[in-house]
Structure formats: C-alpha cells, structure tokens
Amino acid sequence: MKVKICGVTTPADARLAVDLGADFIGLNFYRPSPRWIDVDEAAHIRRRVGDRARTVGIFVDPTREELETIDRKVGLDYIQFSGDESPELVAEFRERAIRVRRVGGAAAPAAIPDEDCWAILIDRAHERLYGGSGESWDYAAAADLVRTPDVDREPRRLFIAGGVHPGNVTAVAAAVPGAYAVDTCSGVEAAPGRKDRAKLERLFANLRAGAAR
Numbered sequence: 001m002k003v004k005i006c007g008v009t010t011p012a013d014a015r016l017a018v019d020l021g022a023d024f025i026g027l028n029f030y031r032p033s034p035r036w037i038d039v040d041e042a043a044h045i046r047r048r049v050g051d052r053a054r055t056v057g058i059f060v061d062p063t064r065e066e067l068e069t070i071d072r073k074v075g076l077d078y079i080q081f082s083g084d085e086s087p088e089l090v091a092e093f094r095e096r097a098i099r100v101r102r103v104g105g106a107a108a109p110a111a112i113p114d115e116d117c118w119a120i121l122i123d124r125a126h127e128r129l130y131g132g133s134g135e136s137w138d139y140a141a142a143a144d145l146v147r148t149p150d151v152d153r154e155p156r157r158l159f160i161a162g163g164v165h166p167g168n169v170t171a172v173a174a175a176v177p178g179a180y181a182v183d184t185c186s187g188v189e190a191a192p193g194r195k196d197r198a199k200l201e202r203l204f205a206n207l208r209a210g211a212a213r
Contacts, residue, residue: 001173002181003207004056004159005200007035009193011048016197018053020204023181025053026080029070030060034192035185042074056080056098064089080121091116098159103137120145121183124162136163139175146178159183166202170210182207 005017006026014025027042028035037045046055054077059067061083071079080098081090090097097117102124122145124137139160146155157180164172165187172182188203190196 001179001207001211003204004161004181004183005188005195006056006058006161006183006185007033007189007193008045008195009035009037009041011045013195014045014049016195017200018049020200022053024056024078024183025049026056026058026183026185027074027076028058029062029066030058030082033058039070039073042070046074046076054078058082059085061085078118081117087115094118103141119157119159119180121159121161123183136168139172142176142179146176157181161185163187166199166206169203170206173207173210 002023003021004024004026005022007028008014008017008025009028017025025045027037027045029039029042030036042057049055055074056078057070057074057076058080059082062070062085067079070076076096078096078098079093080100082100090099094116095118098119098121099115099117100121100123103122122142124135142158142160146158155178158176158178159181160172160176160179161183164182164184169182169184173179184203186192188195188199190199
C-alpha cells in the first residue's frame with residue numbers, strides 16, 4: 001500500500017517524508033487552510049522531491065486560471081479536487097485527477113459515483129473543513145468501493161484518509177483490502193503544516209511491520 005503525506009509546507013518535511021518512504025507529497029493551495037503553501041515554495045519542494053515521489057496539488061473550487069497557473073509553475077504530478085468541482089473539469093484532468101469524496105460514519109458504494117478520474121480519495125465529512133480534521137470513521141465500510149460497478153473494469157484506485165495516524169494505520173490498511181494508498185495529514189503533525197519526525201517514523205515502521213505479518 002502506498003502512502004501520501006499531505007499538507008507538507010517545507011522542503012525539510014518533504015525530504016523527511018520521502019526518505020522514510022512516502023510515495024506522494026500533498027501541497028495545499030487552498031488559502032483558508034493552515035497548511036496553505038505559496039506557489040514558489042511549492043515549486044522549491046517539487047524540485048527537492050524530484051522523481052523520488054509524486055507531488056499532488058490540493059485544490060478547493062479553484063478558478064481554471066488559478067489551477068492551470070499553479071499546475072504549470074509547480075510542475076504537479078497530480079491534481080486533487082477537494083471541493084465541488086464539476087465532473088467536466090475533473091474529467092479534463094482524468095489521467096492526473098484525484099477526486100475527493102466525503103462520507104459520514106460509514107461509506108456505501110451507492111454514495112460514491114463512478115467518476116472519470118485517476119483515483120478517488122475517501123475522507124471523513126466535516127461541517128467546516130475540506131480535510132485535515134483528524135477524525136476517523138468506519139474504514140471497513142469502504143472495502144466495497146474498491147470494486148467498480150462495471151465488473152469488466154479494473155478496481156478503483158482508492159486513497160483512504162481521515163484520522164489516519166501511526167496508531168491505526170495498519171488497521172486502516174487491513175480494513176480496506178485492495179485500497180491503493182493511505183493518506184495522512186494531521187495524524188503526523190507537531191502543529192498544522194509542521195510534520196513530526198517521530199510520528200512519521202512510527203507510521204512507516206508500523207506499516208512495514210503490518211505488511212510483514
């Protein structure tokens with residue numbers, strides 16, 4: 001299972017996450033977020049990460065100009081649509097689009113539309129936040145979401161987010177067999193936008209230990 005470390009705001013945190021085994025680094029371009037990052041700093045992180053991990057730009061209802069400008073300047077690998085963006089906009093980036101869908105205490109296959117995108121990220125619904133709430137949910141309820149309505153198609157790529165931290169990451173991975181990746185943000189932070197080395201180390205150690213069982 002792959003790992004996405006989201007809400008990275010410094011080159012040092014990005015380098016640490018990648019050194020420990022992160023596959024994806026999330027860069028947040030939603031200004032109200034405490035993890036918002038400047039385009040120039042994001043581009044710096046992108047250069048430091050190089051080909052060792054993939055960068056994901058986090059957007060919430062961006063204008064097309066904003067999205068295209070940031071994408072071009074930073075050189076993003078993937079675009080995460082975390083707001084109420086239209087299916088048409090998401091489909092334009094289908095080969096790089098990660099579509100966020102939020103659930104309550106449980107997820108039901110009927111609640112997740114079959115969208116034209118590279119992957120779907122399942123997160124816990126929150127009345128105010130677009131992610132990073134740290135609230136867990138019934139991860140096992142997402143197990144059926146891996147399968148697509150069309151049996152002849154490949155399984156969905158699912159990112160599982162919402163309350164993922166070192167203490168439960170192996171349980172989350174086991175709860176959704178076939179999930180593509182786990183996504184963590186506040187669960188490995190010392191403060192919003194600042195990652196905690198010890199938490200990151202435990203996260204990857206626990207994942208490796210769980211995979212070896």
